[in-house]
Amino acid sequence: MILFAKALREAMPKEFSSLPLLSLSLLDYKDELVVKQKAFAHFCKENGLQEPEEIVASPLPRGYRTTTKRRAIFDDGEFYLSFGEDDESSEYAEPLEPAEHLAIYKFIEGYLKKPAFKTLAEAMNWVIIRGNYKRRSVIFNVSEMNAFVVRKLKLMGEHLNAANLGVFSAHVYFDPTRSDYYLEAVRPADALAFKTLFGPRDLTLDIGSCRLKYPVTGFSQINESQIPNLLKNAAELLQPNSETEMLDLYCGYGLFTFGMGSNAKSTFGVEWEGPSIEFAKNSARFLKKQNARFVAGRIDANFVEKNIPKARDLEVILLDPPRKGVEPGVIAALAKRKPERVLHIFCGTDEIPRSLNQWRLAHYRVEKILPLDLFPGTPHLETMVLLVNS
Numbered sequence: 596m597i598l599f600a601k602a603l604r605e606a607m608p609k610e611f612s613s614l615p616l617l618s619l620s621l622l623d624y625k626d627e628l629v630v631k632q633k634a635f636a637h638f639c640k641e642n643g644l645q646e647p648e649e650i651v652a653s654p655l656p657r658g659y660r661t662t663t664k665r666r667a668i669f670d671d672g673e674f675y676l677s678f679g680e681d682d683e684s685s686e687y688a689e690p691l692e693p694a695e696h697l698a699i700y701k702f703i704e705g706y707l708k709k710p711a712f713k714t715l716a717e718a719m720n721w722v723i724i725r726g727n728y729k730r731r732s733v734i735f736n737v738s739e740m741n742a743f744v745v746r747k748l749k750l751m752g753e754h755l756n757a758a759n760l761g762v763f764s765a766h767v768y769f770d771p772t773r774s775d776y777y778l779e780a781v782r783p784a785d786a787l788a789f790k791t792l793f794g795p796r797d798l799t800l801d802i803g804s805c806r807l808k809y810p811v812t813g814f815s816q817i818n819e820s821q822i823p824n825l826l827k828n829a830a831e832l833l834q835p836n837s838e839t840e841m842l843d844l845y846c847g848y849g850l851f852t853f854g855m856g857s858n859a860k861s862t863f864g865v866e867w868e869g870p871s872i873e874f875a876k877n878s879a880r881f882l883k884k885q886n887a888r889f890v891a892g893r894i895d896a897n898f899v900e901k902n903i904p905k906a907r908d909l910e911v912i913l914l915d916p917p918r919k920g921v922e923p924g925v926i927a928a929l930a931k932r933k934p935e936r937v938l939h940i941f942c943g944t945d946e947i948p949r950s951l952n953q954w955r956l957a958h959y960r961v962e963k964i965l966p967l968d969l970f971p972g973t974p975h976l977e978t979m980v981l982l983v984n985s
């Protein structure tokens with residue numbers, strides 16, 4: 596088995612061989628796509644997979660990220676916002692971020708450098724920006740939430756709200772563990788965990804004529820410019836129609852259900868993040884999609900067998916798990932339902948061979964491997980694999 600990083604390294608121009616893989620962002624996007632195509636074809640061949648389709652390019656190759664973050668560092672009396680513990684890759688990562696984010700970080704850093712904000716600067720863990728290309732939300736992740744910190748945060752919020760930076764809400768997330776997982780740390784008591792400084796608690800994404808809302812702390816795709824391609828290709832491959840029921844597994848706030856599942860006879864979405872599922876249910880009500888059901892749950896083999904209702908008609912399954920892949924036994928349990936078609940979406944390329952082997956053992960064969968460049972300038976690809984009963 597060859598890892599995707601190794602295949603990429605071999606496909607990179609010689610002069611890049613000693614640089615980190617994030618240096619892909621220094622290439623012309625045309626050249627980056629050539630490197631990625633070559634590397635992915637090599638990866639598929641070496642791992643016994645069929646030849647992939649051409650990579651679907653990203654409409655925005657740089658400056659596309661809708662979620663970015665900075666680590667707050669207070670070092671030797673000096674405060675600054677950095678890309679992470681090692682700031683080395685910042686020159687490669689910065690071109691991937693919208694200029695508006697950089698302006699917001701500069702503004703916040705300017706405040707936190709002031710002596711009057713020192714206590715807040717010391718409590719600051721991460722500053723996170725999320726949203727869409729027009730409206731952004733700032734999340735301050737702090738390790739302390741005492742009266743002084745809250746007062747300064749409120750003041751900072753007022754200034755941010757008044758500044759013309761396209762920030763429409765700001766929130767505080769309390770993470771006393773100062774974890775590296777900037778939103779995903781073990782949460783303390785709920786009442787303390789999250790506080791809004793101003794603006795709404797939800798974010799929005801417009802797809803076609805509908806507006807989807809999702810929680811400010813929930814998962815969302817980071818490259819908004821590629822979402823139309825993601826939905827169009829998923830629809831073309833999976834072909835949900837009036838005779839099929841569609842399962843949308845790892846559904847988040849329902850991006851695929853609402854974005855490409857409306858032709859299905861019915862849809863059933865599962866996701867473990869409670870707030871995201873609540874937003875999905877609200878969208879179904881608001882958009883009057885009576886045939887869209889959503890359930891909160893942790894997807895494992897047992898859940899698939901016991902908690903997903905048996906299909907009464909033909910079934911198609913969309914599977915969009917996190918980078919580490921699905922839990923053991925999930926693929927076998929899904930195959931037992933005998934779906935017509937399965938669209939397994941991978942954001943971790945190295946996970947593809949192992950999962951496809953499991954589908955093969957369950958008598959599903961690969962019909963198409965379609966890579967999409969969801970993460971330009973990084974050593975990652977999103978890959979859609981269409982599987983059919985063999």
Ligand SMILES: C[S@@+](CC[C@H](N)C(=O)[O-])C[C@H]1O[C@@H](n2cnc3c(N)ncnc32)[C@H](O)[C@@H]1O
Binds near residue numbers: 815816850916918922
């Ligand atoms: C790659 S995201 C896809 C979300 C959604 N399809 C979208 O495009 O917005 C993976 C999602 O799986 C959820 N998740 C991770 N592990 C899970 C599990 N074992 N059971 C249910 N949901 C899970 C995460 O919270 C996240 O929302």
